[in-house]
Amino acid sequence: xxxxxxxxxxxxxxxxxxxxxxxxxxxxxxxxxxxxxxxxxxxxxxxxxxxxxxxxxxxxxxxxxxxxxxxxxxxxxxxxxxxxxxxxxxxxxxxxxxxxxxxxxxxxxxxxxxxxxxxxxxxxxxxxxxxxxxxxxxxxxxxxxxxxxxxxxxxxxxxxxxxxxxxxxxxxxxxxxxxxxxxxxxxxxxxxxxxxxxxxxxxxxxxxxxxxxxxxxxxxxxxxxxxxxxxxxxxxxxxxxxxxxxxxxxxxxxxxxxxxxxxxxxxxxxxxxxxxxxxxxxxxxxxxxxxxxxxxxxxxxxxxxxxxxxxxxxxxxxxxxxxxxxxxxxxxxxxxxxxxxxxxxxxxxxxxxx
Numbered sequence: 535x536x537x538x539x540x541x542x543x544x545x546x547x548x549x550x551x552x553x554x555x556x557x558x559x560x561x562x563x564x565x566x567x568x569x570x571x572x573x574x575x576x577x578x579x580x581x582x583x584x585x586x587x588x589x590x591x592x593x594x595x596x597x598x599x600x601x602x603x604x605x606x607x608x609x610x611x612x613x614x615x616x617x618x619x620x621x622x623x624x625x626x627x628x629x630x631x632x633x634x635x636x637x638x639x640x641x642x643x644x645x646x647x648x649x650x651x652x653x654x655x656x657x658x659x660x661x662x663x664x665x666x667x668x669x670x671x672x673x674x675x676x677x678x679x680x681x682x683x684x685x686x687x688x689x690x691x692x693x694x695x696x697x698x699x700x701x702x703x704x705x706x707x708x709x710x711x712x713x714x715x716x717x718x719x720x721x722x723x724x725x726x727x728x729x730x731x732x733x734x735x736x737x738x739x740x741x742x743x744x745x746x747x748x749x750x751x752x753x754x755x756x757x758x759x760x761x762x763x764x765x766x767x768x769x770x771x772x773x774x775x776x777x778x779x780x781x782x783x784x785x786x787x788x789x790x791x792x793x794x795x796x797x798x799x800x801x802x803x804x805x806x807x808x809x810x811x812x813x814x815x816x817x818x819x820x821x822x823x824x825x826x827x828x829x830x831x832x833x834x835x836x837x838x839x840x841x842x843x844x845x846x847x848x849x850x851x852x853x854x855x856x857x858x859x860x861x862x863x864x865x866x867x868x869x870x871x872x873x874x875x876x877x878x879x880x881x882x883x884x885x886x887x888x
Contacts, residue, residue: 551572551619552566554635555636560581561579562582586608617642683761698805699760699803703770703771703844704755704825705778744757744771760804760818769850778797796834801844801847828865856869858870
């Protein structure tokens with residue numbers, strides 16, 4: 535077998551479609567079996583641009599001898615399937631007549647895999663964005679349940695070690711006749727009113743560096759001095775309490791229901807920790823919390839009750855009035871004061887908009 539015959543047999547056997555066409559008229563001189571299977575068997579008069587649509591015929595004819603280098607991709611339909619081919623055309627002149635060597639490679643599978651990879655990449659990116667959004671939602675939710683420093687400890691270690699804080703102050707508020715109001719009012723109205731009020735309270739608490747711990751029904755509990763120590767924790771909760779009442783007074787001027795609240799303040803020790811295994815809640819316990827809860831019950835509507843032991847910490851910024859003693863359940867006899875208002879200098883220095 536001659537070298538020419540061997541070369542021709544190899545060209546017919548390889549998995550690349552190969553064809554030779556004359557450059558002057560683009561008619562076929564040779565094509566192998568793969569080319570015929572993909573594009574059909576060309577007639578002698580058939581031109582290359584009739585088989586491979588979209589070719590720049592003038593460019594192919596005008597290229598100098600041996601200088602042509604052309605690459606493209608074409609798409610054809612075969613038996614309800616779309617096939618994609620990479621086409622490379624180069625010039626040759628081995629017989630004295632300029633020829634074009636046409637090489638076609640089926641890259642359908644490659645493009646399908648690339649499309650699948652792009653699809654998977656898009657899906658992964660979308661899922662990643664959704665996970666990030668979900669992570670942000672969970673983080674915001676947990677930050678509504680616990681202070682940030684506690685959240686960071688919980689995120690890092692999975693648990694929160696109970697901490698005893700010796701010097702904290704607590705403000706506890708409860709609304710007067712809330713049960714009666716809730717029983718005769720549409721629940722959605724009640725919740726809307728509470729949400730409006732507690733949102734304003736949260737802004738006040740944040741402005742004075744306190745932490746809202748929880749709301750229980752119509753009760754609102756916030757602390758100062760934990761988890762970050764605060765030297766002026768007593769005055770911080772007093773400022774919050776005064777602005778709670780001021781906000782309610784202003785709100786009552788433009789709303790049909792007139793909200794009234796009792797507020798109790800207390801200073802002392804408290805323990806803070808995350809409670810629960812599946813449903814996490816950050817809570818505080820201890821003498822200061824118990825005393826504030828008792829004083830909130832004892833206080834008159836729209837008044838702020840505090841123990842006499844807080845008087846020295848408040849006198850520089852607040853007007854206080856001694857109101858005698860009370861026998862508080864579970865605590866005993868306690869001397870009490872009312873926090874009446876702020877000194878003018880404290881009002882001017884106040885940060886709250888309320």
